[in-house]
Amino acid sequence: MxxxxxxxxxxxxxxxxxxxxxxxxxxxxxxxxxxxxVDEKFPAAEFxxxxxxxxxxxxxxxNGVALLSRSPMEDVTPRLPGGDDTDDHARYLEALVTGxxxxxxxxxxxxxxxxxxxxxxxDYKLAWLERLRVHAKALLANEEPIVLMxxxxxxxxxxxxxxxxxxxxxxxxQPESRAALRRIENLGYTDAFRAQHPEGGHYTFWDYFGSWxxxxxxxxxxxxxxxxxxxxxxxxxxxxxxxxxxxxPSDHVPVWVELDI
DNA sequence: ATGGCTAGGCCCCCTAGA
Numbered sequence: 127m128x129x130x131x132x133x134x135x136x137x138x139x140x141x142x143x144x145x146x147x148x149x150x151x152x153x154x155x156x157x158x159x160x161x162x163x164v165d166e167k168f169p170a171a172e173f174x175x176x177x178x179x180x181x182x183x184x185x186x187x188x189n190g191v192a193l194l195s196r197s198p199m200e201d202v203t204p205r206l207p208g209g210d211d212t213d214d215h216a217r218y219l220e221a222l223v224t225g226x227x228x229x230x231x232x233x234x235x236x237x238x239x240x241x242x243x244x245x246x247x248x249d250y251k252l253a254w255l256e257r258l259r260v261h262a263k264a265l266l267a268n269e270e271p272i273v274l275m276x277x278x279x280x281x282x283x284x285x286x287x288x289x290x291x292x293x294x295x296x297x298x299x300q301p302e303s304r305a306a307l308r309r310i311e312n313l314g315y316t317d318a319f320r321a322q323h324p325e326g327g328h329y330t331f332w333d334y335f336g337s338w339x340x341x342x343x344x345x346x347x348x349x350x351x352x353x354x355x356x357x358x359x360x361x362x363x364x365x366x367x368x369x370x371x372x373x374x375p376s377d378h379v380p381v382w383v384e385l386d387i
Numbered sequence: 388a389t390g391g392c393t394a395g396g397c398c399c400c401c402t403a404g405a
Contacts, residue, residue: 160404186396241403333404
C-alpha cells in the first residue's frame with residue numbers, strides 16, 4: 127500500500143497538478159493539507175473519477191485537510207481531541223482504510239506554523255502538537271498500523287535544512303518545536319523518511335522567493351509510523367519533481383511510504 | 388531587520404503562509 131501526504135496550498139489552485147500527480151504516482155491513500163476551502167467546495171468528483179473516496183475536513187480561506195482512499199474509509203473523525211470551543215482550525219482528519227492484508231489507521235495533519243515567535247501563535251503551535259502527542263499515545267493502545275502524516279511545520283534536525291542558521295529564530299526550528307515532534311517519536315513512532323534516508327539534504331518545502339532554484343529547502347512534511355506500521359515499511363520517498371512539473375506549483379511536494387499491507 | 392512570492396477574500400489592500 128502506497129500512502130502519501132501533500133500540502134497543496136489550495137486544492138482549487140492545484141487541482142490539475144494534483145490529478146496529474148495522482149495518475150502518475152498511483153497512491154492508495156493521500157492526505158492533503160491546506161486545501162483552503164469548505165467541504166462543499168472540495169473537488170471530490172474529480173478525484174472520485176480517478177477511483178478515490180474522499181473525506182474532507184475543510185475551512186474557508188485557511189487550513190483544511192482531506193483524505194483520499196481507493197478503499198472505502200471507516201471511522202472518519204475530524205478534529206483532534208482536547209480542543210476547546212475557541213479552536214476552530216481544520217487541521218486534523220483521521221480514518222481507517224483497508225489494505226490487501228489488513229487495516230491501517232491514517233491521519234491528515236496540518237500543524238500550526240507558529241510564527242512569529244515568541245507569541246500567541248507559537249503558544250498555539252506547541253499546545254496543538256502536545257494535543258497531537260496525547261492522541262498519538264492513546265492510539266498506540268490499539269496496537270495497529272498507524273500513519274500520522276502531514277505538514278508538521280517542524281524541521282527535525284540540522285540535516286533537514288539547507289541553511290539551518292537562516293531558521294534559527296523561526297518557529298519551525300525552535301528547540302521547543304523540535305522537542306514537541308521528538309516527544310511524539312519517543313512514544314514509538316518512526317519518521318519513515320529519516321529511517322530510510324539517514325543522510326540530510328532531502329527537502330519537502332522551498333519558498334516562492336527563489337529557494338527552489340538554489341535548493342534552499344527544508345524537510346517539514348513527515349509520515350510518522352506506529353511500531354506496527356514501521357514493521358511493514360518497505361520504501362519512502364519525496365516526489366520533488368512535482369515542484370517543476372507545473373507552472374504554478376505548491377511550495378510543498380508529496381512525500382510517501384510503501385507499506386507491506 | 389526585511390523582503391521576496393502566492394492564495395483567498397469580499398473586493399484594489401488585507402491576512403497568512405514558512
